[in-house]
Amino acid sequence: MLACRALEKSYATDRGPVHAMRGVDLDVAAGRYTTIIGRSGSGKSSLLAMIGGLSRPSAGRVVIEGVDIWALGRRDLARFRNRRVGHVFQFASLLPTLRALDNAALPLLLDGGHADAYDRATALLEELGLGAHLDAFPSEMSAGEQRRVAIARALIGEPALLLADEPTADLDEQTEREIIALLGRVHRERGTTLLLVTHNLALAAQADEVIHIADGMIVP
Numbered sequence: 641m642l643a644c645r646a647l648e649k650s651y652a653t654d655r656g657p658v659h660a661m662r663g664v665d666l667d668v669a670a671g672r673y674t675t676i677i678g679r680s681g682s683g684k685s686s687l688l689a690m691i692g693g694l695s696r697p698s699a700g701r702v703v704i705e706g707v708d709i710w711a712l713g714r715r716d717l718a719r720f721r722n723r724r725v726g727h728v729f730q731f732a733s734l735l736p737t738l739r740a741l742d743n744a745a746l747p748l749l750l751d752g753g754h755a756d757a758y759d760r761a762t763a764l765l766e767e768l769g770l771g772a773h774l775d776a777f778p779s780e781m782s783a784g785e786q787r788r789v790a791i792a793r794a795l796i797g798e799p800a801l802l803l804a805d806e807p808t809a810d811l812d813e814q815t816e817r818e819i820i821a822l823l824g825r826v827h828r829e830r831g832t833t834l835l836l837v838t839h840n841l842a843l844a845a846q847a848d849e850v851i852h853i854a855d856g857m858i859v860p
């Protein structure tokens with residue numbers, strides 16, 4: 641379902657190029673739960689951003705469900721990302737002026753033609769334990785609740801691939817466990833392929849597979 645080939649990423653800086661990713665090959669089968677671990681600065685976020693269609697590789701390919709995503713034009717890439725890939729970021733990244741319901745429905749509203757957008761968002765938020773917060777604004781919810789809304793937003797389009805980049809970075813231990821358990825449940829019940837970046841080795845070990853990244857490369 642996912643294949644990365646000879647993936648490289650360099651950033652231009654005042655002190656010359658930074659090579660964040662230096663030739664990564666990665667294969668993930670459909671329905672697998674894979675965690676990516678590695679020290680700060682090892683390149684994990686860079687890798688996820690390239691897989692998620694958010695940051696163009698300096699070299700190499702990302703193929704998702706047979707589609708070479710970086711060969712697509714801008715509009716096609718945006719449409720593919722919106723329909724097939726869900727993304728949960730390090731911080732909740734909800735729009736502050738929208739209610740939980742609007743935030744969760746947003747990808748369907750942007751995609752257009754989904755008359756059932758609000759019904760689906762309501763059902764999903766209820767499934768994620770947020771039935772009492774449908775009309776709440778982000779500032780009226782706890783960090784864990786906001787994170788669950790962000791997960792609902794990532795899942796609303798029923799993506800084949802869910803990418804989560806340290807989705808528990810700013811949460812306490814208990815809430816972190818709850819959010820990771822929730823992602824695991826989504827993976828099991830929906831069959832969503834899950835790629836999760838985490839610092840927490842104990843949580844990483846719950847996955848089918850653990851990938852270790854150091855200095856822009858996968859280490860055995």
Ligand SMILES: Nc1ncnc2c1ncn2[C@@H]1O[C@H](COP(=O)(O)OP(=O)(O)OP(=O)(O)O)[C@@H](O)[C@H]1O
Pocket residue numbers: 651652653658659660678679680681682683684685686687
């Ligand atoms: N936009 C950028 N411009 C310049 N250098 C960058 C940029 N983004 C990342 N880097 C550099 O690329 C390397 C990899 O960064 P990346 O964020 O991918 O690592 P990471 O493993 O996700 O780190 P963390 O766990 O701290 O989030 C680091 O050396 C970082 O400083």
